[in-house]
Amino acid sequence: MNSTPIKTALIAIAAVIALQLVGGLLFMVSGTYNIAADEPHLKPVRWMLQAGRTRAIQMRSRGLHPPNLRDPSLLKRGLVLYRQNCQPCHGGPGTANEQIGRGIDPKPPPLLTASNKWDDSELFWIISHGLKLSGMPGFAPRLSETDLWGIVAFLRRVVLLSPAEYKRLTSAEDLGADDPLLNWPSNNDYGFAQLKAQGDAKRGLELLQSYGCISCHMVPGLAHQRSAGPPLTRFAERQYIAGSLVNVPSNAVAWITNPKQFKPQTLMPNLNVQPAEALHIAAYLYTSGSSDRLTALERNLQIAKESSTPKLN
Ligand code: HEC
Ligand code: HEC
Known part of the structure; x- marks a missing residue:
């Protein structure tokens, strides 16, 4: 019977895979893999986590319907919430993150650049649910849906604020809803x-x-x-x-x-x-x-x- 060599080969392959799985499992439970947050992940582990993460966010955020993110009152809400909840880890224009945002791996990225790669629904999803195996918390249990969209609205506006403007916004005691920084410039396309x-x-x-x-x-x-x-x-x-x-x-x-x-x-x-x-x-x-x-x-x-x-x- 000439199927025997094939069968043997298949069994050998299955055995190798099984051994690798067991090996991987033993490696994880043995405590050899360093899970300290002040040491970055190994490159292949990091790659695997990131690729899976991006796909998962894209899939799960489908079908969400953003409100009008240009509404100044939504922006204002987002600003206040951003300063309280996000700035400590992510920083802001000209503002470094605080002590609590350091020593986390993966590091909280500067959102001025990181938010560009996600659409509005994806951002909403990330902020609502957080990201597993990282220090990014989910905010849905604490904040209302309008609050969460407010943060998305602010993330879209903050990328066009200078450090001085951000400072003025975040240190103002009370902001009028007609503040130019809380409104989108309708006739300025920045060249x-x-x-x-x-x-x-x-x-x-x-x-x-x-x-x-x-x-x-x-x-x-x-x-x-x-x-x-x-x-x-x-x-x-x-x-x-x-x-x-x-x-x-x-x-x-x-x-x-x-x-x-x-x-x-x-x-x-x-x-x-x-x-x-x-x-x-x-x-x-x-x-x-x-x-x-x-x-x-x-x-x-x-x-x-x-x-x-x-x-x-
Ligand atoms: C305790 C620290 C912490 C707080 C507070 C926090 N984040 Fe994060 N955030 C992280 C970390 C760490 C990551 C990196 C996760 C990763 O790379 O897997 C992250 C990632 C993100 C990402 C994905 C960025 C990317 O590179 O794709 C977004 C968007 C984000 N955070 C938004 C927010 C917003 C908005 C808030 C406030 C409502 C917030 N985060 C509050 C720690 C924090
Ligand atoms: C005598 C030296 C000198 C010459 C000549 C010069 N620059 Fe500059 N440039 C600087 C310095 C110094 C800075 C940093 C400015 C600061 O932060 O105060 C700068 C900053 C810049 C920036 C901002 C870069 C950044 O990352 O922030 C741009 C853009 C720039 N220069 C373009 C030019 C162009 C275009 C020319 C030619 C037409 C030019 N520079 C000629 C010295 C020079």
């Missing part, structure tokens, strides 16, 4: 449309060279001379310009044309770059790094424009 229509990255590269920006900055694609200023690599991913302005096209142009208007003491000189030229330069700088952050910001602003009359008690 995205102009960048798309007129920004010429190729021209930008030439200008970076001719203005001598490389005498202080490392610029991707150009030989670099000295580093008196920060490297301009992965510029699209950066949340702030000079630590103080939200990194959006209009601010990049404003900074490049006249940095001293924002920081009189800055070592970056006014080089008399014209706004149209600065737009080309920004177009080039934004080709460096992942565009996820900018795409998410632009989508946010588009939704803000579309949602006309906000309503929610």
